[in-house]
Structure formats: C-alpha cells, structure tokens
Amino acid sequence: MAISRRAALKGLLVGGAAAAGVAGAPDPGGAVARPVPPADAVGLLYDATLCIGCKACVGACQEANDLPRDPTGLGPQYNAPIDLSQRAKTVIKLYDDGEVSSFFKAQCMHCVDPACTTACMLGALKKREFGVVTYEPDLCVGCRYCEIACPFNVPKFEWAKMAPKIVKCELCKQRLAVGREPACTEVCPRQAVIFGTRSDLLQEARRRIAAAPGRYVPKVFGETDGGGTQCLYLSHVPFDKVGLPTLGDRPAPELARSIQHGLYRGFVAPVALYGALAIVMMRHRKPSATADS
Amino acid sequence: MSAQAQPVGGSFFSPGVRILSGIAGLGALAIAWRLLRGLGATTALNDGYPFGLWIAFDVVTGTALACGGYAVAILVYVLNRGRYSPLVRPALLTSALGYSLAGVGVALDVGRWWLLWKVPIYFWHWNFNSVLLEVALCIIAYTVVLWIELAPAFLERWRDSQVRLQRRLAVVALPALERGSVWIIALGLLLPTMHQSSLGTLMLLADSRLHPLWRTPWLPLLFLLTCVAMGYAVVVFESAFASLAFKRRPETAMLASLAGAIVPIQGFVVVFRLADLAWRGSLGLLFSSDVRALMVWAELGLFLLPVALLAQPANRRDLGALVRAAIAMMGAGALYRFDVFLVAFSPGTHYAYFPSLTELLVTLGLLAAEVMAYIFIVRRFPILSGGPGMAPERQTAS
Numbered sequence: 001m002a003i004s005r006r007a008a009l010k011g012l013l014v015g016g017a018a019a020a021g022v023a024g025a026p027d028p029g030g031a032v033a034r035p036v037p038p039a040d041a042v043g044l045l046y047d048a049t050l051c052i053g054c055k056a057c058v059g060a061c062q063e064a065n066d067l068p069r070d071p072t073g074l075g076p077q078y079n080a081p082i083d084l085s086q087r088a089k090t091v092i093k094l095y096d097d098g099e100v101s102s103f104f105k106a107q108c109m110h111c112v113d114p115a116c117t118t119a120c121m122l123g124a125l126k127k128r129e130f131g132v133v134t135y136e137p138d139l140c141v142g143c144r145y146c147e148i149a150c151p152f153n154v155p156k157f158e159w160a161k162m163a164p165k166i167v168k169c170e171l172c173k174q175r176l177a178v179g180r181e182p183a184c185t186e187v188c189p190r191q192a193v194i195f196g197t198r199s200d201l202l203q204e205a206r207r208r209i210a211a212a213p214g215r216y217v218p219k220v221f222g223e224t225d226g227g228g229t230q231c232l233y234l235s236h237v238p239f240d241k242v243g244l245p246t247l248g249d250r251p252a253p254e255l256a257r258s259i260q261h262g263l264y265r266g267f268v269a270p271v272a273l274y275g276a277l278a279i280v281m282m283r284h285r286k287p288s289a290t291a292d293s
Numbered sequence: 294m295s296a297q298a299q300p301v302g303g304s305f306f307s308p309g310v311r312i313l314s315g316i317a318g319l320g321a322l323a324i325a326w327r328l329l330r331g332l333g334a335t336t337a338l339n340d341g342y343p344f345g346l347w348i349a350f351d352v353v354t355g356t357a358l359a360c361g362g363y364a365v366a367i368l369v370y371v372l373n374r375g376r377y378s379p380l381v382r383p384a385l386l387t388s389a390l391g392y393s394l395a396g397v398g399v400a401l402d403v404g405r406w407w408l409l410w411k412v413p414i415y416f417w418h419w420n421f422n423s424v425l426l427e428v429a430l431c432i433i434a435y436t437v438v439l440w441i442e443l444a445p446a447f448l449e450r451w452r453d454s455q456v457r458l459q460r461r462l463a464v465v466a467l468p469a470l471e472r473g474s475v476w477i478i479a480l481g482l483l484l485p486t487m488h489q490s491s492l493g494t495l496m497l498l499a500d501s502r503l504h505p506l507w508r509t510p511w512l513p514l515l516f517l518l519t520c521v522a523m524g525y526a527v528v529v530f531e532s533a534f535a536s537l538a539f540k541r542r543p544e545t546a547m548l549a550s551l552a553g554a555i556v557p558i559q560g561f562v563v564v565f566r567l568a569d570l571a572w573r574g575s576l577g578l579l580f581s582s583d584v585r586a587l588m589v590w591a592e593l594g595l596f597l598l599p600v601a602l603l604a605q606p607a608n609r610r611d612l613g614a615l616v617r618a619a620i621a622m623m624g625a626g627a628l629y630r631f632d633v634f635l636v637a638f639s640p641g642t643h644y645a646y647f648p649s650l651t652e653l654l655v656t657l658g659l660l661a662a663e664v665m666a667y668i669f670i671v672r673r674f675p676i677l678s679g680g681p682g683m684a685p686e687r688q689t690a691s
Contacts, residue, residue: 083643085340119498121426122411122418139411139418142404144343145425149498153640156340157404159333164404245501253422256497259510260424263490270487277371277479284373285475 034227034251035113037198041131042171043222043230044185045201046105047208048237049215050192053092053103055080057184057193061090061107064172064183086158089169090184095242102235104242105193107184108133108154108169109222110230113251115149116168125155125166131198131230132171140166151226151245151252198230205232227251298382298675300450301539305669309538313661320658323651324401332404335651341644342635346652349634351398351659353492354627356432357520359391361531362439363485364524368554370478377547379678382446383535384528386676389439390666394659396436399429401655424494431488438481445470446674489520496633505575506589507637515562519626522558525551526599526622531667533616535677538668549609552618556600559622563596588632595625 058081062069067089073082081088083106090107110133116125117133124140127133142164146155158164172182180186185195194201205220221239222229226247233239240246263269327335338345361384368374369381400406411418412429420426448467451459470477493516496503509515529548536543570576579586599618608614635646648656671677 115498115500117420118422119425120420121423121429122415123420137405138408139415140405141408141412142406143402143425144404145423145495145498147340147343148496148502148638151501153341157343159338159340160331161333162331164332247501252500253498255500255510256424256494257422259494259497259513260422260427260491263513264427270483273486274479274483277482278475281370281475281478284370 034254037112037228037230038127038131040129041112041198041230042176042196043110043131043198043201043232044107044171044182044193044195045205045232045234046193048102048104048192048233048235048242050190051092051103051105052190052192053094054189055092056187056189057105058088058091060183060187061169061172062088064175065089067167084154084156084168086156086160086167089167093243095237097241100237100241102237102242104235105184106152106154106243107231108171109152109226110169110171111226111251112228112230113226113253115151115252116146116155118253118257119145119149121145125168129173130171130176132173132176133168134170134173135166135168137165142166149253151247198232201232205234208234224249227254298379298446298678300675301541301672301677303539303672305672307668310665310668313665316661317658317665319654320656320661323654323658326651327401327655335649337646337649337652339644339646341640342638342646344634344638345402345646346648346656347398347402349631350627351656352395352402353630353634355391355395355398356492357489357516357523357626357630358527358623359388359395360485360489360520360524361385361527362388362442362524363482363489364521365528366478366482367521368551371482377551379544380528380532380547380551382443382676382678383531383671384524385439385443386446386667386670387527387531387663389436389443390663392432392436392439394663395432397659398655424491424498428488428491428495431484431491435481435484435488438477438484441470441477442481446670446676450674485520486517490514490517492516492630493633496638499638502639503633504585504637504639505573506570506578506585507633509569509573511565511569512633515566516630518558518562519629522555522562523623523626525555526619526626529615529619530623533612533619535671536612539671539677541677543612545610545612545615548612548615552599552603552615553609555622556603559596559600559625563593566593585632585636588628588636592625592629592632595621595628598625 059079061067062079068087069079070081070085070087071078072085072087073080081091083093084091090105093104093106095102095104110127110131112131114125114127114133117123117127120126120139121141121143122139124136124138125133125146126136142157144155144157144166146166147153147157154168156167158167172180172184175182181195185191185193188194194204196204202220202223205223209216209218209220216234216236217238219239221233221235221244222231226245227250233244235242323335332338336345362381365377365380365384369377400409403409412426413433445467448463448470452463452467454460454463490513493512493514497508497510497512500508529552532544532548535541567576570579579589598621602608602614602618602621608618
C-alpha cells in the first residue's frame with residue numbers, strides 16, 4: 001500500500017545520483033591546480049606605517065573616475081565617503097583602540113583568483129589586461145551575485161539609478177591604457193601607496209620588512225591570502241583589526257568551483273543521468289502503459 | 294497520461310478569487326512602483342544584502358515549492374508507481390506556474406532587466422565557472438519543459454474547439470508530444486536535479502561569509518533532498534486544497550502514502566545535518582547564544598514535526614493531520630533555504646536587511662496570481678481527475 005522507505009530512497013538515489021555521488025567524492029583541496037598571477041600582473045602596495053590619512057587618494061580617485069561627491073558620511077558640507085560605495089572606489093579608514101592606531105586604505109584587491117569573476121554569468125567582471133578585474137556593463141544584468149561572492153565586500157551597486165551598474169576599482173584602467181599610473185598612487189604625498197608590477201611590489205614589501213625588524217607585522221597581506229591578490233598590504237597593526245578578512249591560502253571561490261566542476265566535468269554526469277532516466281522510463285513503458293508494479 | 298482528467302467547470306469569480314485578485318492588484322501596483330522608481334527607492338536591498346526576499350523566497354523557495362512536478366515524476370516514471378499518475382497533471386501545473394512566476398521575480402530583482410535576454414543567447418560569453426549561469430539556464434529550460442509537459446491538457450480541450458487553428462494545432466501536436474514524451478519527461482527530471490542542487494552550491498561561493506552552521510560542501514545534496522520533500526508536501530497540500538475548494542472527494546489514502554514517503558527524507562536530512570556538523574567540529578555552535586543557533590533548532594524542529602505527526606497511524610488517515618504535516622514540511626524546507634540565503638550570510642556588522650513593503654507586496658501578489666491562475670486553469674482544462682478506483686466525481690455546477 002504505502003510506498004516503502006526503500007523505494008522512496010531508491011527514487012532519490014536515482015534522481016540525485018549525480019549530485020549525491022560526485023559531491024560526496026572527497027575533493028582534495030590541495031590537489032586542485034590553482035591559478036597563478038598573470039605575467040603582466042600589476043597592483044598596489046599600501047604601507048599603513050607611511051599613510052597620514054590625508055585622503056588625497058580618495059578625492060583623486062573620485063575625480064579620475066568621474067564619481068560623484070559623497071556627502072553621505074558627514075553631511076552636505078563634506079565630501080567624505082566612510083566606506084566603499086557607488087560613490088567611492090577607494091576610502092581611507094581609521095583603526096584606533098586607544099593603544100594602537102592605523103589608517104587603512106580599501107579598494108578592490110584584484111585577486112589572483114577572484115570570486116566575483118567566478119560568480120559573473122557573462123563575464124562582465126573579468127580579469128583583463130594586467131590581471132586587473134574590470135567591468136563591462138553591456139554584459140551585466142545587475143544580479144549582484146558578485147557582491148555575495150567577494151570576500152572583501154568590494155563590488156557596489158548603483159541602487160538609486162534606473163540603469164544601475166556595478167562600481168568597483170578598476171585600477172584606473174583608462175589611465176593604465178595610456179601609460180599612466182592610477183590616480184591614488186600618483187597623488188599620494190607620502191608614497192604610502194605605490195604602483196608597480198606585482199612581483200616588484202612583493203619584493204619591495206619583503207625588503208621593507210627585512211630592513212626594519214619590528215616595524216611591521218612580519219607578513220605581506222595578499223601574497224598568499226585568499227589565493228593571493230595583486231594589491232598588497234604592509235601594516236604595524238594586525239590585519240584582521242583593520243578590516244581585512246582572515247582567509248587562509250585557499251582562493252575564496254575554490255570550494256564552490258570544485259563542487260560545480262566535479263558535478264559537471266565534461267558534462268558526463270548530466271548526460272549519463274539523462275540517458276539512464278530515458279532508459280528506465282522506456283523499460284517501464286513497454287509491457288503496458290499504466291501498469292502499476 | 295491522465296485520460297480521465299476533466300475540467301472542474303464552474304464560475305471563476307468566487308469570493309475567494311475576488312480577494313486574491315485584490316492582493317494580485319496590489320502586487321501589480323508594487324511591480325509598477327519598482328519599475329518606475331528603481332531598486333534603491335523601493336526595496337530594502339543594500340550592498341551588504343544584495344539578495345533579499347525576491348531571491349530567497351520567490352526564486353529559491355518558490356521553485357522548491359514548485360518541485361511537485363519533479364517529485365511526482367520521480368515516483369510515477371522512475372519508480373513506475375502508475376497509480377499516482379492522477380497527481381501528475383496538477384503537480385505539473387503548480388510547477389509550471391511556480392517556475393514562471395519565479396522568473397518574474399528574477400526579472401524584477403535584477404537591476405538591468407532589459408539585458409536579461411543576453412543570458413541564454415550570448416553563449417560565447419558564458420562563464421562556465423558561474424553556478425548562477427547554470428542555475429539560470431536550467432531554470433529557463435525547465436520552465437519551457439514544464440509547459441510542454443503540460444501542453445496536452447490544453448490541447449485535449451482544443452481538440453474539440455470551435456476555432457479551427459486550435460483544432461489543427463491539437464491534431465498535429467498531441468501525437469508528436471506523445472511520441473517524444475519519454476525524452477521530454479527525462480529532461481523534466483534531469484533539469485531540476487541539476488539546478489535545485491546548484492542552488493545550494495550558489496551560496497558556497499560566499500565561502501567565509503557563510504556561517505559555519507550552514508557552510509558544508511553537502512549543501513547541494515541538502516538542497517536536492519529538501520526540494521523533493523517540499524515537492525511531495527506541496528502535492529499533498531494542493532490536492533487537499535483542490536478537494537476542499539472544488540468539493541471533490543479527497544484522495545486521502547494516496548496522499549497518506551505520499552506523505553509517508555517524505556518521512557524518511559525529513560528524518561535523513563536531520564540526521565545528516567547533525568552528523569555533518571559533528572564531522573566538521575561545529576556541533577558546539579548549536580549551543581551558542583547566537584540567534585543563528587536558534588534558527589537551526591527551529592529548522593530541525595520543523596523537519597521532525599511531520600515525522601512525529603505521521604508516526605501515529607491514526608493521523609495518516611486524517612486529512613487534516615496530513616495537511617498539517619505537509620505544511621510543516623514546506624515550512625521546514627522554506628526556512629532552511631531562507632536561512633542559507635539570508636541568515637547564514639554575514640556581510641559585516643553595519644548592514645541590515647528586512648524586506649520593504651514593496652518587496653512584500655510583490656511576493657504576496659505573485660503568490661495570489663499563482664493561485665488564481667491555478668483555479669482558472671483547473672476550471673477550464675482537464676487537470677484534475679478522480680482517484681483510481683473512485684468514480685470521477687463531477688461537481689454539480691451551481
């Protein structure tokens with residue numbers, strides 16, 4: 001009379017063979033080939049010990065990228081973005097707990113293996129020239145999955161607009177194209193943020209740590225964090241205190257991607273499941289169309 | 294399949310439908326408001342919570358509630374339980390409506406909806422790393438498949454139509470659909486298996502920002518299991534609703550064994566989740582004072598409630614108890630999905646989200662429109678049939 005438990009579970013098993021079977025196969029995270037920075041990768045090196053918090057970079061960025069002034073932080077008298085937003089592709093934040101304090105710059109990290117480009121359906125966000133994560137609005141439907149994906153909370157959305165776009169630092173791609181450096185590094189009076197190839201910046205960061213023992217947290221943030229980023233950080237305050245997530249060396253999109261690719265590798269599992277389902281049904285159909293077993 | 298399916302007939306504009314049309318009307322106004330004013334002015338969505346009610350409920354939960362067609366198809370076509378075939382058409386109808394309206398939800402949610410057509414067309418730009426792309430393409434394809442699977446219900450009626458074109462269409466299309474049915478039904482089984490599991494993979498991309506109580510590589514399996522359980526629950530609920538609304542004899546025995554089939558799934562989900570939490574060393578989080586722990590307890594309770602209800606044999610013969618169990622099952626799956634998409638996601642302390650009035654009205658309006666469309670179609674087209682061994686009861690048109 002009743003469907004037996006075994007039959008119900010068998011049905012699930014057939015229906016979900018692909019998902020259950022392959023997702024269950026332990027995916028050795030370490031064995032997955034991880035992307036490496038492109039040969040022409042450029043980026044930023046921000047040294048928190050040098051930054052005086054003048055925010056010249058914030059204004060220069062707004063100007064270079066035609067961003068509107070941002071009075072949301074302190075009211076209409078001040079152009080003072082308090083966080084990344086549709087009006088600010090970079091901001092300077094302050095950490096001060098009474099004992100230690102540090103300024104901190106936020107902008108897109110231009111990950112070696114970005115979660116946002118993994119998320120993006122048509123590749124509106126993509127690593128293009130110099131490994132910079134750039135945005136093509138013609139390929140963006142405004143789904144905002146990139147905002148869910150980014151471990152650094154970087155992509156922002158123009159909520160107030162009728163034709164909204166994603167807003168994020170593209171490392172002044174229009175300036176890079178004509179051989180100029182990004183606006184934030186050009187304007188910085190203390191060279192707290194500098195522009196260069198990723199390998200040069202990494203070397204410089206290591207040199208600074210070695211030259212002044214005790215001055216820095218002995219780690220270059222972005223060298224391996226989240227699979228590595230093209231924007232690198234030096235700091236005298238622990239990185240997690242100044243708003244950088246603790247990610248480990250594993251790229252943020254690796255887990256979701258390995259499951260997805262495990263299930264759909266070569267599209268074998270879906271095709272096999274489709275064939276199996278059709279065969280099962282044809283066998284059921286043969287003796288008599290509506291026979292109940 | 295359901296040769297004995299008959300239109301219910303009767304008048305469409307019952308008092309209930311008038312109330313529904315009022316809700317749907319408010320929803321239509323809310324939709325117009327969103328399209329005229331943009332997302333920022335009309336929703337509570339923000340850069341911390343870019344996914345809100347429309348994604349978490351209309352799409353992620355709505356399509357799971359629309360898995361009746363999938364769940365019954367597993368039973369009838371894969372397990373060859375032909376006696377459940379009277380449930381196929383009504384289940385397909387709720388599925389087709391649910392998926393279609395989830396599509397409306399997506400179109401309203403995305404900021405650049407006029408470019409949506411590019412997603413299925415621009416294949417040379419497809420990003421095969423994107424779980425969302427797979428979900429989108431699968432859902433589009435499945436919505437088409439559902440309407441094709443349901444097409445015979447419309448064509449059978451058009452066969453006797455006064456309109457020549459409808460008659461011709463029926464004569465040509467019905468045999469073609471019959472010949473291709475195995476391949477279409479197989480597609481109707483494959484596509485939900487793919488995208489319902491991928492809906493779980495979707496939030497795994499949030500990685501470190503997804504709370505460890507829900508962050509498990511088994512999310513795809515859990516999403517698949519819950520959508521099947523929710524699918525069966527919806528069929529029980531919908532069938533009881535139809536018997537009540539159209540004064541038909543309820544198919545209590547069939548629904549009881551259907552509900553019974555969900556018990557092992559529900560129980561398995563609970564055991565599996567606890568084992569998975571223990572395996573990942575996160576079991577202790579269940580006893581933290583975090584509100585998230587409470588949400589998981591609520592989920593587990595809702596998952597076990599129908600198991601407890603249906604453990605008593607007397608309840609299995611009682612339509613009311615069956616419906617209560619079905620509602621608990623739908624609630625369990627819905628809360629689980631809601632939690633994964635909204636509660637488990639932590640973008641940082643200075644973001645908060647609670648749906649705006651516009652968002653709520655759109656969601657309620659779409660639900661009302663769905664129920665109205667269901668009533669309209671079952672009254673005019675052969676969807677519902679009497680249970681086997683039971684004379685097809687015709688409603689006395691009043």
